[in-house]
Amino acid sequence: MTINLKNQIAIVTGAASGIGRAIAFKLMENGTKVYAFDLNGELLHKHFGNNEQFVPVTIDVTNRKRVNDEVFSIISKEKKIDILVNCVGITGITNIKSHEVDVENVKLVFDVNFMSCVYTSQAVIPNMLEHHYGRILHLASIAGKEGNAGMLAYSASKAAVIGMTKVQGSEYAESGITINAMAPAVIRTPLVDNMPDEQVKFMTDKIPMKRCGTLDEAANLALYILSPENSFTTGFTFDLTGGRARY
Numbered sequence: 001m002t003i004n005l006k007n008q009i010a011i012v013t014g015a016a017s018g019i020g021r022a023i024a025f026k027l028m029e030n031g032t033k034v035y036a037f038d039l040n041g042e043l044l045h046k047h048f049g050n051n052e053q054f055v056p057v058t059i060d061v062t063n064r065k066r067v068n069d070e071v072f073s074i075i076s077k078e079k080k081i082d083i084l085v086n087c088v089g090i091t092g093i094t095n096i097k098s099h100e101v102d103v104e105n106v107k108l109v110f111d112v113n114f115m116s117c118v119y120t121s122q123a124v125i126p127n128m129l130e131h132h133y134g135r136i137l138h139l140a141s142i143a144g145k146e147g148n149a150g151m152l153a154y155s156a157s158k159a160a161v162i163g164m165t166k167v168q169g170s171e172y173a174e175s176g177i178t179i180n181a182m183a184p185a186v187i188r189t190p191l192v193d194n195m196p197d198e199q200v201k202f203m204t205d206k207i208p209m210k211r212c213g214t215l216d217e218a219a220n221l222a223l224y225i226l227s228p229e230n231s232f233t234t235g236f237t238f239d240l241t242g243g244r245a246r247y
Ligand SMILES: NC(=O)c1ccc[n+]([C@@H]2O[C@H](COP(=O)([O-])OP(=O)(O)OC[C@H]3O[C@@H](n4cnc5c(N)ncnc54)[C@H](O)[C@@H]3O)[C@@H](O)[C@H]2O)c1
Pocket: 013, 014, 015, 016, 017, 018, 019, 020, 037, 038, 039, 040, 059, 060, 061, 062, 086, 087, 088, 089, 090, 112, 139, 140, 141, 142, 183, 184, 185, 186, 187, 188, 189, 190, 191, 192
């Protein structure tokens, strides 16, 4: 199978770091022009430099108006958006029991992890419907399938992403748009490095392959999900857990 994404236009959120950055590079390697959305404009410029296939957009994706304005301006210029990848994510406070969580932190995590995916998908889907084609990938997590102890806000926000993926997959199944999620276990990125050691050990101990996933493994799976070849799977959460989730 050869994957050709030449002349495709993508938006990747959270593209300055970790999984989003790896997926953005993988898409560019395969011919896609990537609009890279991230809060951290400095990091976007540092990692990608001058590249005509890459457009950095410094943005807070919890700001719905900004998201709508940026997507509108991309569509005005490019006429179409083929691919949306939602990689923005924060864990919020972890290693804490549910009765002790700060509800403001839960709201913040939902805004970043869930509402941002609602905003970006609402902004791109009308254009994809007009073109009868689209590939959307939301980054969920094994935490959303299983509920990691100590991670109420994160786990529940990722469960919401999985639920939204099922809804959107069903709603647009006949439109040429596929909408899927990916649920990694642990991949060493700044998101994981900033968590308490005890919480990271709890998560990695549960992986049957006894190792973390790699950025390349995440990007390769994403490349397939985002390709025209992925034409008969929608509303599905792809596994990336080294054997932890067998369902
Ligand atoms: N790394 C893992 O082990 C793992 C496991 C399961 C799921 N995930 C999910 O994968 C996705 C990517 O995670 P990662 O590990 O690459 O994280 P990361 O911390 O390396 O990257 C996240 C990026 O999102 C950006 N960001 C955060 N809030 C933002 C906002 N409001 N607006 C715009 N940009 C914002 C950050 O600046 C950062 O560049 C997340 O959704 C995460 O929950 C990661």
